[in-house]
Amino acid sequence: MLERHLDLGEIARKVAGKAWDSASESERRKFLIVLRDVMAVELDRRIRGDDRLRINEAKPLGARDVVVLTSQMRRDGSARRIDWKMRPCGGSFCLFDLVGNGASLTVARRDDYAVRLKALDGSLAALTRSLRAELDGRK
Secondary structure (H helix, E strand, O other): HHHHEHHHHHHHHHHHOHHHHOOOOOHHHHHHHHHHHHHHHHHHHHHHOOEEEHHHHEEEOOOOEEEEEEEEEOOOEEEEEEEEEEEEEEOEEEEEEEEEEOEEEEHHHHHHHHHHHHHHHOOHHHHHHHHHHHHHOOO
16 A cells, blocks of 8 residues: 555656666665555654644645645654655655755655665665565564
8 A cells, every 4th residue: 555655666767866867677676665665664764653644735846746745743742844745656656855944854864775775885785685584673
């Protein structure tokens, strides 16, 4: 279900950078699967089941994208702003970035993966294996 609401291709290109361009189709497919799972963990960590989200407004973001500005209220009374950057896909809209209190999820992943890819000689396959091992270790 998550795949229908995430623009995984756009997120993958952004977070993997040059490694995406030089990867084979098979390596890209495997990375997309791991990235989907990483995004599920990240979204679950940021948005809890008992949080309340209030939509404040939606604004155009360029020619076709939109940003939905929300407030997240936690059970403890704390609040923060979350911006959902979305674009049309398949008759609906797909998320391509989540910005919480000014911090972009995709930029954070890109910065983390850039350091890791450098250490892995730019290998998307090696990054995919590393991310899968981390995810499997969380279980």
